Amino acid sequence: MTIKLSNTNQRRVIIEELKKLTSHPTADELYEIVKERLPKISLGTVYRNLEQLSAAGLIWKLELSGSQNRFDGNVEKHFHKRCPNCGAVEDIEYHAFAEADRHLTNACQNYAIEGYTLEFRGLCYCCQSS
Amino acid sequence: MTIKLSNTNQRRVIIEELKKLTSHPTADELYEIVKERLPKISLGTVYRNLEQLSAAGLIWKLELSGSQNRFDGNVEKHFHKRCPNCGAVEDIEYHAFAEADRHLTNACQNYAIEGYTLEFRGLCYCCQSS
DNA sequence: TTAAAAAGTGATAATGATTATTAAATTTTA
């Protein structure tokens, strides 16, 4: 039951632009970027496609703290760090926490748990130096 | 700089009712409960107080996935599990993940990270049996 | 290849959670 998505130009540009970024944009941030290539696109289309693409496993929907969801074109296993000051979201390479991840996954196995979400908190580079 | 809060009846009842529960209610769920004792209280008062109480460290604001924030009267160290089916939030006792927690905390120390939030996913008892 | 069916789009309205505003009431301070 793989999800079937049509090949529309809007969808192609949305995923293409998202995969260029490492900034984990919100739907409206990505909308502003995509609009440069498709000036007629509507915000609803961006929301709808991000939802579908993440349901299809082609991107990640980051339901972290904060009022807006963010999206990630990198579906490799990795974690995120959120700046408590400005809200920016950065990647944390998996290897740094691989051992901790193994322990978590093992601990999960005794419980009726399917998985977990791990969100780190810490000042980003910009906020540290100001 | 401890936060100073007045001793209002509304505040007292809100924290009292929250601490009775292990269900991690949303602001509006707690509003319905508090209204039984204070029929004139307004939803805004509940929101404002929950915000203040969590800023003061007297309760926890759970910014988990899902569209509504939840609140927890138990400020002891523990984790949460969220049911992907019904959205219910359950406690997970710390000891089950204490070793994993130690590994995470150690891994954090090499980074500019202050802490982390860990959210487990898994069907709750109700959803498993239906 | 082409016509019917399915899926997607843009514009806009609607929803739902949360925050802001404000005049009146309560609590704290000195």
Add this chain to the structure above:
DNA sequence: TAAAATTTAATAATCATTATCACTTTTTAA
């Protein structure tokens, strides 16, 4: 105990997201 500070209830405003719908594009299958 009176002035200052804080909080409240009611309500409006905001912000992110989802729904609606007439129209267009893409897919399917003959």
